[in-house]
Amino acid sequence: MSTSSTNLYNKTGIQLPKGACVVIVRTEWNAEAIDKLQAGCIKVLEENGIHYKIVTVPGAFEIAFCVKTFWDAHKYKDDKPHAFIALGCVVRGGTPHFDYVCKAVTDSVVQLNLQMSVPTIFGILTVDNQQQIDERTGGIHGHKGEEAAITAMKMIALKYSFSSTEKAGGL
Numbered sequence: 001m002s003t004s005s006t007n008l009y010n011k012t013g014i015q016l017p018k019g020a021c022v023v024i025v026r027t028e029w030n031a032e033a034i035d036k037l038q039a040g041c042i043k044v045l046e047e048n049g050i051h052y053k054i055v056t057v058p059g060a061f062e063i064a065f066c067v068k069t070f071w072d073a074h075k076y077k078d079d080k081p082h083a084f085i086a087l088g089c090v091v092r093g094g095t096p097h098f099d100y101v102c103k104a105v106t107d108s109v110v111q112l113n114l115q116m117s118v119p120t121i122f123g124i125l126t127v128d129n130q131q132q133i134d135e136r137t138g139g140i141h142g143h144k145g146e147e148a149a150i151t152a153m154k155m156i157a158l159k160y161s162f163s164s165t166e167k168a169g170g171l
Helices: 031-047 060-073 095-113 128-138 144-167
Strands: 007-009 015-017 019-029 051-057 083-091 120-127 137-141
Touching: 015 144, 019 031, 019 060, 019 144, 031 051, 031 083, 031 120, 031 137, 031 144, 051 060, 060 083, 060 095, 060 120, 083 095, 083 144, 095 120, 120 128, 120 144, 128 137
Parallel strands: 019 051, 019 083, 083 120
Antiparallel strands: 007 015
C-alpha cells in the first residue's frame, strides 16, 4: 500500500492514505452474530472506499495468532494492511470459560496494539445472551461492526497524520 501524500477523503471526512486496507479477522463461532458485525464493517468500509480482506478463524482465542501471523507475512509487501479489525462474540455460559476467553482475547489485542505498527480494533462482543447481541448489532446500543470500521479508519488517519506531520517538518 502506498503512503503517498495523495489522501483519500471519504464520506466521513477522515483523511486516509491512498490505498488504505483493512483486514477483518472474524470467528466461525457464533457465526450469526459475526455475520452481522462483518456486514456492518463492510458497509462502512465500502461506503468510504476502503479496501478490505476477510480472514476466518475458529474462535476468539485464535484471533491474535491470525493477526500477528498475517502481519508478519505482509508487513514488507505493498499490500500490507493499515489496520486489523478483530470480530468475535463470546457468550457467557455456566462455567468460568467465558472469563478466561474474554481476558485472554482482550489482553492479546492490547499486546498486538503495543507490538505492531498498525492498530488492531477490538470488535469482540462479550455478552450474556442473545438480547445483548441484538442490542449491539443494530439495536439500542448501535452497531459495533460499523463502529469498529469507523475506529479503524480513525486510527489509520491518526497514524498517517504522525508520518505526514514529520515529513512536513512538524512535531
